[in-house]
Amino acid sequence: MLQYDEAKKIILKEASAVNPKIQALPLLKSLHRVLAEDVFSDSDLPCFTNSSMDGFAIKHSPRNSWEIVDEIPAGHFHSVALHDDKAVRIMTGGKLPEDADTVIPLEDVTETGNTISLLDSAKVKHGQFVRHVGEDLLKNRMAVEKNTYLESRHIALLAMCGKDMVNVYAPLKAGVLTTGDELVDIHEMPQDDKVRASNLYTILAALQHLNLDTVNLGILRDDKSVIKQAVQSALNSDIDLLITTGGVSVGKYDFLKEVFSELGVEIVFNKVNLKPGKPVVFGKYMNGATVKYIFGLPGNPVSSYATFKILVEPFIQSIYRQNEAAPVQAILKTDYKKSDKRRHFVRGLLTYENNTFTVAVQGLQSSNNLAGLAQSNCLFIVPEDDEIIKAGTGVLCIRI
Secondary structure, X not given: OEOHHHHHHHHHHHHHOOOOOEEEEEHHHHOOOEEOOOEEOOOOEOOOOEEOOOEEEEOOOOOOEEEEEEEEOOOOOOOOOOOOOEEEEEOOOOEOOOOOOEEXXXXXXXXXXXXXXXXXXXXXXXXXXEEOOOOOEOOOOEEXXXXXXXXXXXXXXXXXXXXXXXXXXXXXXXXXXXXXOOEEOOOOOOOOOOEEOHHHHHHHHHHHHOOOEEEEEXXXXXXXXXXXXXXXXXXXXXXXXXXXXXXXXXXXXXXXXXXXXXXXXXXXXXXXXXEOOOOOEEEEEEEOOEEEEEEEEOOOHHHHHHHHHHHHHHHHHHHOOOOOOOOEEEEEOOOEEOOOOOEEEXXXXXXXXXXXXXXXXXXXXXXXXXXXXXXXOEEEEEOOOOOEEOOOOEEEEEXX
């Protein structure tokens, strides 16, 4: 059975070999997508020297009064000759006259007729409140690097670089199915020994959060022929990734591993030494020259979610050339004990108190406790060889 670090190394190596397709999108459609090109500035930023304040543009000299000879609103530049005793009223963003090198803010002067006088409390420093051409970014310099996850702050710079169309990585397409005779869909009221199929919606939502296109492949009963037909159909479709939940353990009705093998799926690994989620399958399937990847996740809902966060999500992020968020170091509030040699990912509540992150165990750690999962905001890590972690010890927390 693989250790968690070994399993993760394997999936990241596989992900690094995937070359995601590229698509061109209008600028606003590229928000929260991953940039697939280096973008360079097509002009100096700013492209002209301008004022950062409403005030008066002057040619710096040891004076305290100036005659106002003109006005330059933003977007209405005209040439003005300045002498030491002259000033031009200028608005924020207005282009400076050629001879001007300093701006005095409105609040630093008194204005009488067409004369301004510096307040006794004000100082004028040479070059103040002037934004020089190219000081933010010179023409043909790197503006936004390839593989950047685009937030609104990047959209602003791309707009200034004239990028009305942006090359981004096209979304992967993922199909999700869940198995189990005990499952009913969420619009049904469970009766007797039935439960709602939460896993299907949890995994679909998690994939959509990562900007994947998703296909709901539905709920399958524990019938090998039905499962085999559905999996074969999925593998022969245009999906890039198949994720299943349930049916990958060693029970009498756990058919998925057998089905995968019969359909030609290469099982890369089928157990990982972790909790929750030991029975997890990772495989790949060759459809012509195309590789499709398969994750078989456990059926217990918390196990399914946890294995998605710690194995599937890093795989997808790596395909998109994204690094995982660094774990948060936090101080454990209460003791945590375990009696096995598995790596535990414990649901916790991470808080920031007195300049320190702290984490507390959140609720019962049973693998069906969705209420406890919903009230958690992290998984903190307990290494394989640790049997007890005392309160006050530092632990690493993965935000969820």
